Amino acid sequence: MVEPLLRVRDLTKIYSGKGHRIVACEDVSFDVYPGEVLGIVGESGSGKSTVLQCLFQDVVPTSGAAYLTSFEGGERNMFEADRRERRELRTHRMSMVYQNPRQGLNLMVTAGGNVAERLLAADWRRVSDIRAKASDYLVRTEVPIERMDDFPAFFSGGMQQRVQIAKALANNPELVLLDELTTGLDVSVQAGVLDLVRDIQSKYGVTAIIVSHDLGVIRLLADRTLVMKDGHVVESGLTDQILEDPQHPYTQLLVNCVTN
Numbered sequence: 001m002v003e004p005l006l007r008v009r010d011l012t013k014i015y016s017g018k019g020h021r022i023v024a025c026e027d028v029s030f031d032v033y034p035g036e037v038l039g040i041v042g043e044s045g046s047g048k049s050t051v052l053q054c055l056f057q058d059v060v061p062t063s064g065a066a067y068l069t070s071f072e073g074g075e076r077n078m079f080e081a082d083r084r085e086r087r088e089l090r091t092h093r094m095s096m097v098y099q100n101p102r103q104g105l106n107l108m109v110t111a112g113g114n115v116a117e118r119l120l121a122a123d124w125r126r127v128s129d130i131r132a133k134a135s136d137y138l139v140r141t142e143v144p145i146e147r148m149d150d151f152p153a154f155f156s157g158g159m160q161q162r163v164q165i166a167k168a169l170a171n172n173p174e175l176v177l178l179d180e181l182t183t184g185l186d187v188s189v190q191a192g193v194l195d196l197v198r199d200i201q202s203k204y205g206v207t208a209i210i211v212s213h214d215l216g217v218i219r220l221l222a223d224r225t226l227v228m229k230d231g232h233v234v235e236s237g238l239t240d241q242i243l244e245d246p247q248h249p250y251t252q253l254l255v256n257c258v259t260n
């Protein structure tokens with residue numbers, strides 16, 4: 001039997017301040033298996049990004065656990081990692097492609113330099129190796145190689161996302177997290193970026209969690225899907241099954257919006 005690569009249990013994040021309490025996500029549990037793409041779909045505000053931010057340790061969860069098989073044999077909750085371990089998780093084991101390229105890239109460092117930064121963080125040391133690897137990944141994500149020494153600040157949104165993807169893949173992380181990868185892009189550019197991700201996935205078998213409010217994106221990329229509403233998982237299963245035979249009224253609504 002194949003072991004999951006990641007197990008998430010009862011993940012909860014509550015934002016509270018003076019007079020308000022926002023349940024961003026509550027009791028979210030799921031497994032991710034090696035080589036699969038897990039989709040998380042739901043309308044804006046349903047807690048999708050919060051789940052990814054907690055996993056990538058950008059946000060400290062209120063409660064819950066996540067076990068990565070390669071981290072302490074999958075026995076220790078990675079939310080209890082100390083500073084050094086957290087850094088290691090973020091640089092070696094996981095990577096994130098953010099909705100907003102500004103969060104994932106340093107726009108005033110060259111495209112090649114952005115990928116190199118990630119490799120340096122992952123303890124690569126030889127400059128020639130780093131440069132070769134960076135250009136290799138930019139080629140894989142179809143960033144024209146003559147743009148390697150240009151600043152992403154002057155790239156189109158689609159090209160910035162390609163650089164983010166190159167950076168996220170560069171040191172072969174076990175798990176790639178992608179948040180609304182194409183949401184900020186022109187419709188004409190979206191298809192190209194989605195095709196790229198699909199090609200990369202089928203070529204290299206990357207394990208990924210893909211978050212989107214767009215069921216079309218999920219349909220194209222995800223093997224299995226979780227449907228979130230108001231911070232809760234309301235339905236989960238094989239993507240095809242969910243699309244063909246949605247059980248929860250909210251999922252039925254989502255599916256009808258796409259197919260009608």
Ligand code: ADP
Pocket residue numbers: 015022023024025042043044045046047048049050051
């Ligand atoms: P999604 O990605 O599905 O659109 P989010 O995870 O971004 O949803 O947000 C879930 C809920 O948590 C929303 O109600 C949002 O307003 C709230 N939220 C997210 N981040 C914060 C924050 N830093 N402070 C307060 N509330 C937040």
Ligand code: MG
Pocket residue numbers: 045048049050180
């Ligand atoms: Mg979001």
